[in-house]
Structures are given as C-alpha cells and as structure tokens.
Amino acid sequence: MAKTLWHGFDMVTMQHGRYSRQDKAAILTEAGRILWLGSEAAAPPVKTTQDLGGGLVTPGLIDCHSHIVFAGNRSGEFEMRMQGADYGAIARAGGGILATVQATRQASEEALFEQAAQRLTSLMADGITTIEIKSGYGLDMATELKMLRVARKLGATMPVNVRTSCLAAHALPAEYQGRADAYIDLVCEEILPAVAEQNLADAVDGFCETIAFTAAQIEKVFIKASELGLPVKLHAEQLSNLGGAAMAARYGALSVDHLEYLHKGDIDVIQQAASVAVILPGAFYNLREKQLPPVQALRDKAVPMAIASDANPGSAPVLSLRLMMNMACVLFGMTPEEALAGTTSHAARALGMHQTHGQLAPGMAADFVCWNVHAPADLSYWLGGQLVQQRIVAGQLT
Ligand code: DI6
Ligand code: FE
Numbered sequence: 508m509a510k511t512l513w514h515g516f517d518m519v520t521m522q523h524g525r526y527s528r529q530d531k532a533a534i535l536t537e538a539g540r541i542l543w544l545g546s547e548a549a550a551p552p553v554k555t556t557q558d559l560g561g562g563l564v565t566p567g568l569i570d571c572h573s574h575i576v577f578a579g580n581r582s583g584e585f586e587m588r589m590q591g592a593d594y595g596a597i598a599r600a601g602g603g604i605l606a607t608v609q610a611t612r613q614a615s616e617e618a619l620f621e622q623a624a625q626r627l628t629s630l631m632a633d634g635i636t637t638i639e640i641k642s643g644y645g646l647d648m649a650t651e652l653k654m655l656r657v658a659r660k661l662g663a664t665m666p667v668n669v670r671t672s673c674l675a676a677h678a679l680p681a682e683y684q685g686r687a688d689a690y691i692d693l694v695c696e697e698i699l700p701a702v703a704e705q706n707l708a709d710a711v712d713g714f715c716e717t718i719a720f721t722a723a724q725i726e727k728v729f730i731k732a733s734e735l736g737l738p739v740k741l742h743a744e745q746l747s748n749l750g751g752a753a754m755a756a757r758y759g760a761l762s763v764d765h766l767e768y769l770h771k772g773d774i775d776v777i778q779q780a781a782s783v784a785v786i787l788p789g790a791f792y793n794l795r796e797k798q799l800p801p802v803q804a805l806r807d808k809a810v811p812m813a814i815a816s817d818a819n820p821g822s823a824p825v826l827s828l829r830l831m832m833n834m835a836c837v838l839f840g841m842t843p844e845e846a847l848a849g850t851t852s853h854a855a856r857a858l859g860m861h862q863t864h865g866q867l868a869p870g871m872a873a874d875f876v877c878w879n880v881h882a883p884a885d886l887s888y889w890l891g892g893q894l895v896q897q898r899i900v901a902g903q904l905t
Contacts, residue, residue, distance in 0.1 A: 510537045511902065514547045515558040519883045520867040521566050524811070524848035526883050532564065536873040539901035544867055557904070559877045562896045565847065565886070566867050567636025567874035569854035570828050572764050572785050572815035574674075575626040576619055576654045576661075577644045579610025581820045594794050594822065595746065598718045604644070604678040607820050611644040611654065619657045624665065626818065629826040631667055631905075634886075634895050636874040638667060639815075639858055641712055643674030646690075648698050651675050655707035666898075666905040668874070670858045672740065673702045676713035676720055676728045691724045695731040703735040710761060710859075711735075714742040715751030722754045729758040738859060744768040745790065756780035762813065762857040766805075767791060767798045774801070778808045783857035785813045786841070786849065788834035789823035802839050812841070813857045814849035829894070832887040843884035873902035 518532035533550040535543040543551065584597050584606075597603050611619065623640075630638065640658035645651035655671050662669025675694045683690040702708045711732035713725040719742075729739045738761050743751030745765035752763040753773040763769075763777060764785035777784065784805050790796075805812055814835045817823040825831065832846035841849070855865025864872050877897040878886065886894065898905045 518564040536902040566851040569637040571854040571857040574819035578614035641674040643677030646680035672712040673708035674712040787817040789825040811853040813854040843887040
C-alpha cells in the first residue's frame with residue numbers, strides 16, 4: 508500500500524490528553540495507520556503527498572455515547588416540556604422512551620438505517636470519525652437485534668468507525684409493566700446471549716434510574732455480560748442517585764455516563780476501576796437540569812472525563828459534538844483543552860479504543876480532521892458553523 512504524506516497544516520496531537528502543538532506539521536500514513544508525524548521540514552520523502560491547504564489538524568472526534576438509531580419524532584414532547592411538563596412525568600404517562608420504542612418496533616430495517624444515516628452524516632460533517640451507537644428502543648429480541656444490525660451496517664457502509672452497545676436494559680416495555688424482574692430475566696437469558704452469539708455488540712449498557720432499573724437489576728445484566736465476555740458501561744445518577752456508578756465501577760465499567768447526582772464518595776471506586784466519566788451536557792441543558800456533575804472533584808482525582816452527544820429523540824436531540832464541547836465548558840466549567848481531550852483521547856478510552864484511536868501518534872489509526880481554525884480552543888468556542896475542511900478516516904480523504 509502506498510504511503511501518503513499529509514502536509515500544509517498545524518497540528519495538536521492530544522497525546523496524553525494534552526494539546527501538544529506542532530506548527531507546520533506533516534503526517535505520514537500507510538494502510539490506514541500513522542507511520543510518522545512531526546515537522547513538515549523533517550518529513551521523509553514519499554511519492555504521494557496531500558496538501559491540506561492550511562488549517563489545524565486534530566484527531567478525529569469520537570462520540571462515545573449516542574442513541575442515533577430510532578424511529579419517530581418527539582418534538583411534540585419538547586413543546587409540552589416548554590409549557591411546563593416534566594420529562595419523568597411524560598415517561599410515566601407512556602411517552603418518552605416508550606413512544607420511541609413503539610415507533611422503532613414498527614419501522615423497517617431500511618427505514619431505520621436511512622434515518623440514522625442522516626443523523627450520522629450531520630455528526631460527521633461536524634468532525635466525528637468514530638461513534639458509539641446503542642440499542643435500547645427495541646426492548647424485545649427482534650427489535651434490539653434489528654437496531655444493532657443497523658448500527659453495524661452504518662459502520663460498514665459509511666466512512667466512520669462504529670462501536671455498538673446493547674442497551675436492552677433501557678426501560679421497562681409496556682408488556683412487562685409491574686414485572687421488571689421478569690424483563691431483566693428476558694434480557695439476561697435470551698436477548699444478551701443472542702446479541703453475543705451474533706457478535707452485534709461491543710459492550711453492554713443499562714439505565715439505572717427511578718424511571719428505569721435499580722442497581723440490583725442492572726447488576727444481574729452485568730453478571731451476564733461478564734459471562735459472555737462483554738465489557739459494561741452505565742447511564743447512572745442522571746436524575747437521582749441510585750448508586751449505579753459505583754456498582755458499575757465494581758464490574759470494571761469502561762465508562763459511567765451522566766453523573767450529575769454522583770456522590771463525591773463514589774469517585775474513588777471509579778478512579779480505581781479506571782472507568783471514564785462521560786459528561787453529557789446536551790441532556791442536562793435540554794431537560795433544564797440544575798444539578799451539576801462534580802467536574803472539579805473528578806478532576807481532583809484525575810478521573811478521565813469524556814464528552815458525548817447522547818444524541819437521542821428525547822433528552823438530547825443533538826447533531827453536533829462540538830456544541831457539547833462548548834456546553835461542557837460554559838455550563839460545567841471544563842477547559843477547552845479538557846473538552847477536546849474529552850472528545851478524542853478520553854472518549855477513545857471510554858470505548859476501550861485508546862490503544863489505536865483518539866491521539867495522533869505513530870501506530871495510531873490515521874483518523875484526523877483539518878479544521879479552518881487557528882487555535883484548538885476555537886473548536887469549543889464557536890457555536891455552530893462549518894469548521895471542518897477535510898476529514899480523513901483510516902488514511903482516506905472522505
Ligand atoms: N438517558 C438518556 O439521556 C436517554 N436514555 C437514557 O438512558 C434518553 C432517552 C430518551 O428520552 O429517548
Ligand atoms: Fe444516553
């Protein structure tokens with residue numbers, strides 16, 4: 508395979524989660540990987556060169572938490588919430604997640620793919636090169652498998668890396684009302700084994716919340732995931748504290764996500780488990796939450812913080828990861844450098860991909876974005892706009 512020398516840009520590598528800037532830089536790629544990078548003046552001579560024409564190169568952004576595969580539309584709930592209705596009450600009245608479940612069960616696999624591909628195209632246009640996609644709007648065997656197949660197909664057909672998570676333990680389906688433990692048994696005994704057998708998920712997720720499942724119920728799911736050899740992660744302490752994050756950390760969770768109501772005393776176990784704290788400002792903002800995640804306490808304990816879209820039809824209709832970087836700064840007090848680490852190196856760690864993705868370094872995947880900005884802080888600073896000049900995935904211009 509031919510080597511390509513990319514040049515004509517400044518660069519921040521995000522090695523060790525820091526900017527690590529190199530002006531007048533170059534990157535040598537071969538077979539989808541970075542062979543060498545450094546100063547353009549020191550670049551080795553190769554036949555194929557690509558001038559990116561100025562701009563700033565960063566690792567491609569990684570969205571480590573999304574729910575982009577779904578059918579239906581819940582802007583009507585947005586109208587209701589803007590007139591005072593509350594997210595939990597809408598969910599308890601059969602709207603919310605269950606409304607999306609109904610639409611997703613009815614949608615064809617082709618229709619689901621088309622709709623998700625449009626959302627993914629927007630996220631890619633804003634600079635992502637890797638995304639995690641969850642199931643969780645099926646809540647039955649056929650639809651959970653259908654969602655995960657769609658997610659896999661997005662990764663196979665579009666220029667983006669996809670990691671999938673089975674979120675069958677997202678909500679209690681209507682047909683199991685009052686029988687949550689029986690539904691958890693279905694997840695453990697039937698859905699997860701089928702998902703594992705068909706290699707449709709890279710991880711197992713759950714929603715530990717008063718409107719979803721208890722920590723004890725999720726723990727059963729995690730025990731089964733461990734038996735099947737699948738890593739776990741958890742939506743925890745978003746609207747209340749049920750102790751989910753500490754429980755997930757005891758199962759070696761890749762990440763614990765949301766965390767607004769996390770108790771500071773639980774941070775040690777998260778740190779010891781080397782779990783990533785995934786911060787989701789889009790849901791916080793959209794639900795007009797008041798409780799801030801304990802960013803300073805996480806920072807004090809050197810827990811890596813990732814930032815993700817949580818793109819979903821209810822709490823976070825988000826199609827820009829950069830917008831989440833801005834909100835993580837403005838609403839949660841993160842620095843622009845932390846925000847970029849949170850969508851590159853720490854996001855890769857949240858997906859267990861940090862050996863190969865999330866930083867620019869020899870041996871890493873040749874996934875990078877050239878932006879028409881000068882300073883990396885510009886990526887968090889600008890709200891909206893089209894800042895992506897070029898997007899390179901596995902060494903290919905896309
Ligand atoms: N937390 C969330 O933010 C989404 N799911 C979850 O467990 C919300 C999903 C929805 O409202 O459709
Ligand atoms: Fe979520």
